[in-house]
Amino acid sequence: MAINGIDDQIAAVRAFNRFYTRKLGVLDQHLGQSPFSLSEARVLYELAHRDDIAAKEIGNELGLDPGYLSRIVQSFDEKGLITRRPLPADRRQYQLSLTAKGRQIFAKLNQSSHNEVAAMLAPLSADDATRLTQAMATIEAVLEQCRSQPAAFMLRSHRVGDMGWVISRQGAAYAADYGWDISYEALVAEICAQFIRNYDAAREHCWIAEVDGEPVGSVFLVKASDEVAKLRLLQVEKKARGLGVGRALVEQCIQGARERGYSRMTLWTQSILVAARGIYKSAGFKLVAAEPHRNFGQDLVGETWEMDL
Known part of the structure; x- marks a missing residue:
């Protein structure tokens, strides 16, 4: 079927989104078999790859609602995954870092995601x-x-x-x-x-x-x-x-x-x-x-x- 008009294009993008989320197993809004939502996993990823990043900076970069991000940060703090300390320039804002436990959790999540994608690619030719x-x-x-x-x-x-x-x-x-x-x-x-x-x-x-x-x-x-x-x-x-x-x-x-x-x-x-x-x-x-x-x-x-x- 030709995809010419805007309605056809919209329908094609929505169909691809349905296919891809089903293929990745994220219809329940969790990443693979992990207990983390997609947003939580993205926050963990940013923390694992950037040192002492401000919570607001993560929110801006990922487009997360401040209230939702605050709940994620609070949950991570309660689970011992992060440390947070007030920014010197604005004590209402926090710098976040992963704890040793947080890095261990991320490493497992990262490896699991790697393995799942590898399994998806395995049947394909080069x-x-x-x-x-x-x-x-x-x-x-x-x-x-x-x-x-x-x-x-x-x-x-x-x-x-x-x-x-x-x-x-x-x-x-x-x-x-x-x-x-x-x-x-x-x-x-x-x-x-x-x-x-x-x-x-x-x-x-x-x-x-x-x-x-x-x-x-x-x-x-x-x-x-x-x-x-x-x-x-x-x-x-x-x-x-x-x-x-x-x-x-x-x-x-x-x-x-x-x-x-x-x-x-x-x-x-x-x-x-x-x-x-x-x-x-x-x-x-x-x-x-x-x-x-x-x-x-x-x-x-x-x-x-x-x-x-």
Whole structure:
């Protein structure tokens, strides 16, 4: 059946929601077999991944009613899952942290959720699993852009033909802007080829930024180890700079790493890439090493940046 009119689109989204909540077993508003509601599980997730976060900040980020959030916090406190202390700047607000018991509970919940999704994916072929996760990423990117980013650009998952565009544009852009020779284009081609040959949909991803259907930027999330993710090949076309594309790509990459279970993230860049370095710093990365080298026909200073997730 064609989905053309707004009523058809609404019906299709509602049908998908019914299917997906049934598939995940959340019709009772609890996550899997756990005693926690979906909202409680999300609060636990935020507490497990962010230190000393304010309750109000969690509420704003998750869109929770203050009264409902207060009841969740009170329940967690009574169960010994969290500690809370007044914020110095506003003693009506609280900083929250998980206790050792809370972290243990979250670890069990997280592993249970991991196992349930693994069981759902197990019957699928590798191609079908890739199609599924790419479709999910597309849904997330489209809806997230509508919520938090200007309509001028959107992020989507990579597809056939994108690697050629990345190689061509990276080579041309860095030659024009910094005088790098063709050996850099060769490096980008090697990275893209390795990404495609060894692609692990559960741990890796590429996002392409588009304006009016035209690619204007890219970033890659690749597996460095079971615990460490690597951000690679961030690039934004000149005509799209100033729209927040680079920041959105980096934030999406960080969020993608968290969702895929990494505990740390790293990247390698050059000291002359001032705009990119500014984005990395504001996103939470810290410079941990710098070393002069000669590559791409230039004398450069390579930098390693890292962040805990």
